[in-house]
Amino acid sequence: MLRAALRGVIVNKLRLVLTALAIVIGVAFVAASFIFTDTINARFETLITDISAGVDVYVRPIPPETGNDLVEFGSIPDEILAQVKAVPGVRVAEGAVAGYAQFVGADGDPVGGLGPPTLGFSWTTTSDLNPMTIAPDNGRAPTGPGEVVSDLGTAETAGFGLGDTVTILTLGPPEQFEVVGLANFGSEDNLAGATTAAFELEEARRLFDLEGSYVEISVAAEEGVDAETLAADIDAATGGEFDVKTTEAANADQLSEIGEALGFLNTALLAFAAVAVFVGAFIIANTFRIIVAQRTRELALLRAIGATGGQVTRLVVIEALVVAVIASVIGVFGGIALALLLAALMNAIGFNLPEGPLTIAPRTVVIAMTVGIVVTVVAALLPARKAAKIPPVAAMHEELARTGRKPLRRRAAAGAVVTTGGVGLLLFGLFGSVANPLLLVGIGALVTFLGISILAPLAARPVASTIGWPLPLLFNITGLLAKENTARQPRRTASTASALMIGVALVVFVAIFAASIKSTINESIFDNFRADLNASSTNFQIGISPTFAEQLAELDEFDTVSSLVFDTASLEEGGTDIIVVDPLLAEEVVNLDPSPGAFAALESADGVVVSSTEMEDNGWVVGDTIVMGFPKEPETQMEILGTFGNADFGQYILNRDFYNTVYDNPFDSLVLATVAPGVDISEARVAADAIAEPYANVQIQNKDELVAEIEGQIDALLQLIFALLFLAIVIAILGITNTLALSIIERTREIGLLRAVGMTRRQTRRMVRWEGVIIALFGAVMGTGIGLFLGWAVVLALADEGLGSFAIPWGQIAVLVVASGVAGVVASIYPARKASRMNVLDAIAYE
């Protein structure tokens, strides 16, 4: 039986190659997502271990529970260092400060800031404790004001060298520094793509506004002293006020933070893998169904000479297994290639990963292979079971094999149940309250796809006839034959089209989602902003230096200049977004729709203005007191002073003066300015640009530019998603090629007859080509329908989160449908050629 199965694989190898490709792509995605995240984890682990090599214990401020923790470092008073040094077992200890520092390149643009952080810190003079080292001919450590040491990698990208003068952005206005040294981190010339600037301690304290304090103390233990014990001793000596950890524990924390950040990437990659595998399963099931149908006689003969139904099933399953194993192995290698490609891609967009080998864990190989094999075998199981039902007499009479189809009524019932279940799960995930809505929505979408694909054969005949109706008019008999051919095997047409349906549905969904976000943002920007110009930071970790708004306000060209800060605070039930305003000026520049007197009250009393929806949800009234948590004040009684209607930016509004007392963030998120009466906007803009010039991370925009920029960012993300979904569509196109090629073989006689009575090769090709187009369009139409529904449901579900408008990008959808038709043409190139080259005599030979 095994030999017969192997023979089957070899005989069918061409058609199986196409099938295998579907498995290969799915498995490759699964493998790549694990390899990629494992590799990044391992490389960071090496890097972090390298950097902390000489340190045994770290003393750090206890991290604030709320607030933007990239900005708020907290601090350790100066005298603590002496206390730490006095603890028995401490060989050496040194304190350091850190903050935001960004180099400005020779071209005037800030260096980095779009991915990895832009770090500034004080130079650690104890070389054992210093993660940075300066090679002998690369200069020296910074020893006083105006000196900086950069990492080699940054110097290279930004194009500066030893002895050069560079501009660096920090809290205050930009300053000039001399590059006195170029350092490396262990074996790396940079810190995972971050840019680093090291200053002499007092200089760093001045720059980061941390006079008299540290943000970290590194400790090396004396020989033979246990790090755990030492950490405990230090913790006791400093009164438990700080976060004292062994290097091992501190590193583990950092790695788990990196892991969490990467978890998102892993999830995204696995989601695409799921789509690829799911689409692949359709192709596999379809191929085996056709193979079984084609080999009816052979299988019946096996039954006739005594093989049991179970043995015939096993024969087909073993064939599937052989294909699955080969394809999965190739898929794992494909995954390695894909992981390398991803790493290269990350580097290309400026997110430098640490160097090192790929990590291919046994777990990765096991999971990827298992997915490939299980999916293939399960997909082949249904056709295999059908093979067992072939009666032995079918060896003599082919027609007999074509019986035993599931009645349409049962199919309709099954399809309706599955579809309803899928839609139910989806809607429950979207509108119900569940722990993991995303997973539920994903599963719901997959089940819906499955249900629709069960129903699709019922629709295949009418839909194919509808899509194909112009063909007979346009192309006469070839058009009529193409139309009829797609309608005659509704099951096959439908399952082939279903594979494409999934890809198209996802693309349509993503396009709708993006269009809705864009339209919402567009509306909200024009609704929300009253200012003529706004300034924002190009570095997402850091806002705009407060001196910028001050300088801008001094210009006569502007009437009102006011800034906003977006941050987070904690409530009893979790974190929330807050808006920080200057109550006197906010109304001039931004439309937050406050209740009468709310901002006046906010100006004169410490308290909070809460969005109307939040008030309603919690049953609060103005005058109530709520408890809010801020970095410096974990539990603060806040009186509700008023309400506001426009919650696009956040649910709670604080006064900037109050904010400054409970947060450590001097930066503005947005600076908004209205032009003085009689002043031309473009004139004012020139003046503002001049002020912004030295602040390399500040960009000034009007509303149109702001909208265009945000749309550009969404489009960039969209293209990435489309590129990945494109793979699913490619698999589906392979499926169409596969199905058509197999139908051509099945219809050898028919095509031969057509050729005998006078159909030219060209007409034959045209006939097959239109078949491909009809199948593709069928898939595109179903996919568009489901995509529209998905998009509508998700946008509706997110209406509460501020996704206010539902937009359908008809243009993009039209392009997609046309492109699907073209894909159908491409998919049919090979089968059409094959059909036109068919030998007429083979076709009419009769044994």
Place this chain on the structure above:
Amino acid sequence: MLEDTAANGAAASMRNGVKIYGEGTAIVRALDGVSADFARGRFTAIMGPSGSGKSTLLHTLAGLDNLTEGTVHIGDTELGSLKDRELTILRREKVGFIFQAFNLIPTLNAEENITLPLSIAGKDPDEAWFNEVVSAVGLEDRLDHRPAELSGGEQQRVAAARALVTRPDIVFADEPSGNLDSKAEAELLAFMRRAVDDFSQTIVMVTHDPIAASYADRIVFLDDGDIVDEMVDPTVDSILEKMKHLGE
């Protein structure tokens, strides 16, 4: 006995036709120097034992396959020099076919099958001629049926109607009644006879059945790839007699 020109008025002719299959030791001379003319307005049957080259002769005459050596003419046209496209168009316009089985396109109904060669050529059928052919084969009330809904005899009559609908120069039939019961066979052959007598069609039919052959005007006997005998105005008895002689 045979004139050596193509323009001898025959609907189709072959000169020194040789067809070799295979290579080396597995070589088969399916046709071994056949020369024959098929006169217009006549019904010719080709008989011979299995493997004698009947189908090969028919296929090469009809332009479905090419000769290894020798020439074939359909009317004035020599087939050997034609490209695939020209040959296809010649088949479409000048030649009609009736095969033993699988004659019809399952997705098309009887009428569409009959007019298939015209549709492929993008032509409209001549309505009067179409009606005449259809009524001659007795299919007036079956026109909107698909092949699966027709009996074997009806299917072959549809094929015969299709072969005639283009008014071809010649119709080739390869054991057209081979799969039919005797009643259906008689109906089909009677129709073919009428096509020759009433519509002046030219038919060449391969058969190994003496009853079928007896409908023809002339029989050509083939053995081992060559013509071994001929017979004019045959009857079933005279055919059986002749076959007995040839078998010796």
